[in-house]
Amino acid sequence: MKKKQLHVNRWLPEREKLVRETFIVPEEPGATVLQALLYIYEETDSTLAFRYSCRYLRCGLCGLQARGKPQLACRTKLAGVNEIAPLPRLPLLRDLVVDRAAYFSTIQGLSLYPVGPAAEPPVILREDPLHRNLMACLECLCCVASCPAYCFGEPCFAGPYLFIKLGQLHLDPRDMADRKGQAQEWGIKRCRGCEKCVCPNGVRLKETIILLSP
Amino acid sequence: MAAVAAAEAGARVAVLSKEPVGYGNTRMAVGLTACAGLPGDTREAFVEDILSAGGYLNDRVLVETLVDDSPAALAKLESFGHTFIRDGAGKLSPGVIHRAGYHSRARTLQSSGAGVGLAQALRAAMEKYGISLFEDTFVLGLLKEEDTVRGVHLFDLARGEELVLACGAAVLATGGAGWLFYPQTSNARTSTGDGYALAFNAGAELIDMEQIQALPFAVTHPEAYRGIFCGEPAVAGPAGKIINGRGEAVLNGGINRMDRASVVCRMSAEIANGAVAAHGGLILDLRPNLALEDGRQMRDNIRNTGIFNVVLPAYGRKAFNWEEPWEVMPTIHFFMGGVRADKDGRTCLPGLYVAGEVQGGVHGANRLGSVALTEILVFGLRAGCAAAAYAKNMPGAPRLRMHPVTAELFGRPGPVRPVTLVRQLQNLLWKSAGLVRNKSLLQEALCGLGDITDKARSASFSPERVYNTEILDYLELQNMLVTARLVLQAALLREESRGAHFRSDFPESGGEAWRKNIVLRRAENGDIGYRLEVSRA
Numbered sequence: 001m002k003k004k005q006l007h008v009n010r011w012l013p014e015r016e017k018l019v020r021e022t023f024i025v026p027e028e029p030g031a032t033v034l035q036a037l038l039y040i041y042e043e044t045d046s047t048l049a050f051r052y053s054c055r056y057l058r059c060g061l062c063g064l065q066a067r068g069k070p071q072l073a074c075r076t077k078l079a080g081v082n083e084i085a086p087l088p089r090l091p092l093l094r095d096l097v098v099d100r101a102a103y104f105s106t107i108q109g110l111s112l113y114p115v116g117p118a119a120e121p122p123v124i125l126r127e128d129p130l131h132r133n134l135m136a137c138l139e140c141l142c143c144v145a146s147c148p149a150y151c152f153g154e155p156c157f158a159g160p161y162l163f164i165k166l167g168q169l170h171l172d173p174r175d176m177a178d179r180k181g182q183a184q185e186w187g188i189k190r191c192r193g194c195e196k197c198v199c200p201n202g203v204r205l206k207e208t209i210i211l212l213s214p
Numbered sequence: 215m216a217a218v219a220a221a222e223a224g225a226r227v228a229v230l231s232k233e234p235v236g237y238g239n240t241r242m243a244v245g246l247t248a249c250a251g252l253p254g255d256t257r258e259a260f261v262e263d264i265l266s267a268g269g270y271l272n273d274r275v276l277v278e279t280l281v282d283d284s285p286a287a288l289a290k291l292e293s294f295g296h297t298f299i300r301d302g303a304g305k306l307s308p309g310v311i312h313r314a315g316y317h318s319r320a321r322t323l324q325s326s327g328a329g330v331g332l333a334q335a336l337r338a339a340m341e342k343y344g345i346s347l348f349e350d351t352f353v354l355g356l357l358k359e360e361d362t363v364r365g366v367h368l369f370d371l372a373r374g375e376e377l378v379l380a381c382g383a384a385v386l387a388t389g390g391a392g393w394l395f396y397p398q399t400s401n402a403r404t405s406t407g408d409g410y411a412l413a414f415n416a417g418a419e420l421i422d423m424e425q426i427q428a429l430p431f432a433v434t435h436p437e438a439y440r441g442i443f444c445g446e447p448a449v450a451g452p453a454g455k456i457i458n459g460r461g462e463a464v465l466n467g468g469i470n471r472m473d474r475a476s477v478v479c480r481m482s483a484e485i486a487n488g489a490v491a492a493h494g495g496l497i498l499d500l501r502p503n504l505a506l507e508d509g510r511q512m513r514d515n516i517r518n519t520g521i522f523n524v525v526l527p528a529y530g531r532k533a534f535n536w537e538e539p540w541e542v543m544p545t546i547h548f549f550m551g552g553v554r555a556d557k558d559g560r561t562c563l564p565g566l567y568v569a570g571e572v573q574g575g576v577h578g579a580n581r582l583g584s585v586a587l588t589e590i591l592v593f594g595l596r597a598g599c600a601a602a603a604y605a606k607n608m609p610g611a612p613r614l615r616m617h618p619v620t621a622e623l624f625g626r627p628g629p630v631r632p633v634t635l636v637r638q639l640q641n642l643l644w645k646s647a648g649l650v651r652n653k654s655l656l657q658e659a660l661c662g663l664g665d666i667t668d669k670a671r672s673a674s675f676s677p678e679r680v681y682n683t684e685i686l687d688y689l690e691l692q693n694m695l696v697t698a699r700l701v702l703q704a705a706l707l708r709e710e711s712r713g714a715h716f717r718s719d720f721p722e723s724g725g726e727a728w729r730k731n732i733v734l735r736r737a738e739n740g741d742i743g744y745r746l747e748v749s750r751a
Contacts, residue, residue, distance in 0.1 A: 013680045030436030030528070041683075046633045047676040049683045053233070053402040056442050056524045058242040058329065059232070074438075075527065093350070093372055094681040100234045101349045101372075106587075113338035114295050126304035127297055127326060135297070135327025139334070172295060 002027045004078075006036055008048070011092040018085065025079055034062055034073035037096075037112035049095040057201065060138025063087050063145065064096050068140035072200045072213045089159075091152050103141065107158045112165045116176040130173040130211070133204050134193035143197045143205060149190045157187035159203050160197045167208035183212035215336065215594025216385045216559075216569045216601070217288070217296075221343035223602035228346040228369065228379065230353055232686070235340070236333040238402045239389050239571070244521050245332055246584040246592075247298065251285045252311050255319040262429040263318050264585065267473050268550070269713040270580020270729055270751040271422060276576045278751075279557040280585070280592050287591035288323070292341065296335035297326035309512040314584040315448040316473040322584040326519055332587065350681070352689055353408065356384060356416040356566065357614040363416065363565035364612035369620055371686060375677030376620060380612050382605025383565045385597050386413060387590075390549035390571040391697045394643045400429055400443035406690040407697030409572035413553040414696055414736055418561045421574040421731045422551035423697075424704035427581055427714045428649060430477040432545030433528040434493035441545045444522040445498075446583055447477050451512055453502035456481065457539075464496060475580040475714045478544045482649035482716060485543070495543035500536040544649055548586060550577040550714065551704070554733065559597025565604065569597035575731070578751065579713020620685055625677030627736025632673045632687035635666050639691065642666075642749040643698055647705055656706045663698055670695075703742045704732045 004027045009018045023044055025036040029183050037050050052062040055074055062073040065085040073084075092097040144150055144159035151157075163183055170179035191197075191209045199205055221227045229235055250260050260281045265272050279632025288298065301307045313320040325331050340347065350371040357365035357378065365380040387410030401403075414420060430446035450456075456465050456477075464484050469477060469690030478674035481496055491497050503509045513536050516522070525534050532538040541724070552574030559567040569592040577585070646659035670691060675684045711717050730746045737743035 014678065028436060030438060032438040035438040042633055042637060046631045046687065047678065047682075049681050050666040051233070052238055054242045054402060056439060056527070059236055059237055059402065094678070097681055099372070101235065103558070111341070113335075113342045114293070123306070125292075125297060125300050127300065131297070132299075132326050135331040135334070137327075137334070138330055150681055167229075168295070169689070172297075174293075174295070 005082065007083040008040070008096075009083070010048070011086055011096055011097040013092070025078070032074060033064070033066055033076045033078055033081055033084060036078050037073060047099045049093070051097055060140035063098070063140040063142045065145070069198055070145040070200070072140060072142070075200065085091065087141060089145050089147065089152060090141060098141065100141070103144070103152065106152075107162050110162075110182060111177060112169065114172055114174040116174055119156065126173065128171040130204060130207060131168060132207060133202075134164055134168045134171070136201055137203050138201050140200065142200050146196060146198045148196050149187075156185065157190065160191070160209070162186055163188060163191070163208055163212055164203060164205070167211055170212060176212040180212050180214070184214060188212055208210050215290075215591050216387050216567070216598035217345050218339045218343055219595040219598025220385070220602040221345055223599050225382070225602035225605055227343070228348060229340065230348045230351050230366065232350065232352045232371070232408070233404050234349050235347055236337045238404050240336070240587065240590060241329045241333040242331070242402055243398075243587060244331035244519050244748050245328035245587070246312065246314060246322050246519070247288060247325060247587040248314065248317070248322045248582070248584040249284045249288050249588065250281045250321065251522050252306065252321050253308070255321045256648070257281055260318050260321060263316070264577065264582055265751050267316055267580050267582045268751070269580060269714065270578060271425070271731060271749050272578035273575035273750045275557055275750065280576060280589055281594070283592040283596070284588050287588070287595055290595065291335055291342045291591055294335040294339040294482070296332055298323040299326055314582070315446055316582055324519065352686065353412060353614070354619050354689065357616060358416065359612040359614065361564060363563055364608070365614045369685075369689065371681055374620070374682060375626070376616075376618055378614055378616055380614060382608035383567060383601035385559065385567040385569060385601050386553065386572050387569050387594060388412075390552070390696070392546045392548070394640060394694055394698055394701070395546040395615045395648055396640045397441040397646060398432070398543070398644050399441055400432065401546070407660045408690070408692050408693045409568065410552065410700060411693035411696035413561065413566065413568065413572075414700060414734070416563055416566065417736055418563045418566055419554040420552060420700060421554045422579070422704065423549070423574075423700040423714055423734060424708050424715045424732065425550040425579045426546060426647070426701065427474060427548040427550060428478045428544035429474060429547040430481055430544050431498060431540070431542040433524055434495040434543050435474055436528065436543045439524055443545050443547065444525050444540065444542065446474055446521075447452065448583070449516055449522060450498065451500060451503035451509070451516075453501045453506060454498060455502060457497040457499060458484050459491045459496070460489050462489070473580060474583070478649065478714070479716050481544055486650045486718065491541050493541050495541045497540040498542045501539065546648065548581050550574065550579060550581055557596060558600035559593055560600055565608070567597040567601045569593040579715065607608045616749055619689075623675045623685055623688065624679065624682065626675050628672045628674035630669050630673055632670070632675075632684050632691055635670055635673065636691050636694065637690045639663070639666050639694055639698060643701070647701055649716065651705050651715070651717050653706065656702050660699070660702050663695055663702070667695055686715050699742060700734055704734060705743070707732050707744060
């Protein structure tokens with residue numbers, strides 16, 4: 001079987017740095033980056049830490065950097081990928097594993113659920129087509145990792161992911177809170193004219209940012 | 215849902231999860247959710263559909279509870295921001311109420327954002343109710359004061375430390391154990407039977423652990439996608455055909471009206487006979503549907519649910535359009551058996567509650583499609599309420615003792631890595647208890663588990679404290695070994711074929727004589743004790 005070299009940039013918390021290691025992996029037709037990671041894990045080095053769960057586009061856990069942009073390991077073909085790294089800009093635990101809890105703790109307390117009078121949910125509920133699209137957000141954080149303005153630890157800017165959540169709620173007739181106001185407080189003006197964020201699952205980021213912008 | 219209900223009832227609640235919260239099987243679901251009370255349906259019809267699909271091994275009270283509580287539970291979920299898809303006027307009209315496979319009536323709703331939408335709403339609810347989150351935290355064991363569950367023993371993966379958390383009550387909502395059969399499973403990587411093992415080790419009862427449902431259609435290749443599900447009987451449409459490796463029809467039309475277990479059973483027999491296609495599966499030919507008057511519309515409707523999205527990268531555009539046949543193989547999907555509990559999730563152990571797939575008895579020997587999400591909502595709410603009410607009366611500061619588990623593992627040298635043993639166990643389970651079982655296979659597998667257990671004692675571990683994957687593999691392996699033993703033992707005991715359990719040495723149903731639940735419980739010496747009880751269907 002055809003084999004190739006795959007360079008893996010691993011975050012070592014003990015040394016607080018990324019270290020590049022090279023592995024040999026099989027490259028069968030249709031192979032994905034996730035398959036290569038599983039091969040390394042099973043056959044070569046089971047200390048290699050990476051997250052995954054569903055194996056194809058249902059969970060959003062396997063985000064990483066390949067071919068110069070954030071993407072999901074489960075749907076990225078191994079052909080053409082020579083080097084991978086953890087999602088940039090986000091806090092890391094080990095190797096390719098993002099400290100998701102640390103990221104989400106930065107947007108605690110924003111009431112990211114429908115806020116309104118405590119009534120029974122409506123029987124009639126009209127859903128905006130953009131809302132349906134935004135609900136497909138896998139929360140993989142690839143959009144945050146691709147945001148040139150984002151820097152973990154900086155207050156009051158959480159990258160595009162937060163705007164997806166605010167967009168969902170802004171379009172939800174059950175929500176009475178001022179989501180456009182929150183978007184302003186959380187720095188949506190930085191997004192004006194940028195358009196560099198990416199979504200591997202087709203969530204309409206640009207449209208959402210326009211929707212929430214003043 | 216259990217956490218939300220407990221918090222609403224006034225309890226202080228913490229959610230413990232070995233992965234980020236909301237990234238399990240619920241997230242991976244298509245989002246189809248059955249609900250009672252919709253036009254054209256009756257309570258009796260819904261209850262009877264679940265019981266008859268379950269081969270009458272179900273607990274009738276649990277089934278009736280699921281049906282009766284479903285409208286309120288779905289409404290509760292919507293209050294957290296979830297949306298069940300309406301028509302253009304925003305109403306739940308017949309066009310958006312689906313008749314899922316083997317249901318006699320239309321009663322299934324589709325979720326906006328599929329399972330991810332549902333998971334997002336549940337996570338939002340945790341913020342709403344101020345629930346504490348412990349992510350990347352593995353539960354090593356339930357801690358008891360005398361016979362009452364009063365705490366949990368934890369391992370913080372992110373720091374490599376063990377902790378003890380005292381509680382007034384604990385609710386297991388750990389899901390099932392499909393990962394025992396990887397790669398031949400539709401399940402999340404986290405489904406390693408943790409809840410079954412925790413409950414068994416603590417002394418709770420489990421029932422019908424042999425009843426493990428496979429979905430009939432999963433892709434067989436390439437390796438990256440092996441075992442990922444691409445459909446249930448409804449996907450075959452009225453005219454789809456299943457063909458064996460010799461080109462002979464195994465099932466010719468009408469598959470969409472069959473239940474999951476019946477289709478899987480027919481396919482399994484054919485696969486066991488060796489009449490297989492290139493990658494060990496059978497051929498599903500959907501092309502005859504396209505010749506029907508509304509064939510393309512039907513394809514588009516099914517495709518819009520996202521149920522067979524994986525066919526596109528695996529088999530290509532023509533297959534995705536049903537213009538080329540797919541090679542398919544059944545894949546392990548759901549544990550009908552589990553921890554025995556009443557309609558409030560109350561187990562026989564004081565202080566221990568369960569909800570969702572980890573609970574047994576709702577679905578009997580075979581689960582209907584779109585009822586699992588209903589189950590987690592209904593029984594999550596009930597278990598959370600009951601646990602909170604119970605915990606209120608518990609005195610504070612229990613005396614808890616625990617024995618460190620991981621301290622001696624960090625940096626220990628050894629001849630074998632934990633992941634190698636995990637893969638051995640998965641291979642063993644798929645071959646012995648996957649689709650077709652018999653006495654000798656099951657007995658051999660039990661011996662094989664002993665061998666893996668022995669090897670695990672000398673497994674090797676790296677010394678790193680932060681997110682040590684080898685320690686995680688080892689801890690999961692321990693739970694998988696317990697769960698696998700329960701499955702094999704129950705499968706040996708049920709000397710008949712019923713629902714999802716097919717014994718080649720007992721291929722017929724045992725009829726009324728076997729309308730019994732197999733109840734398992736840890737014996738004094740650590741072995742599995744069992745008894746048979748007449749089903750409460």
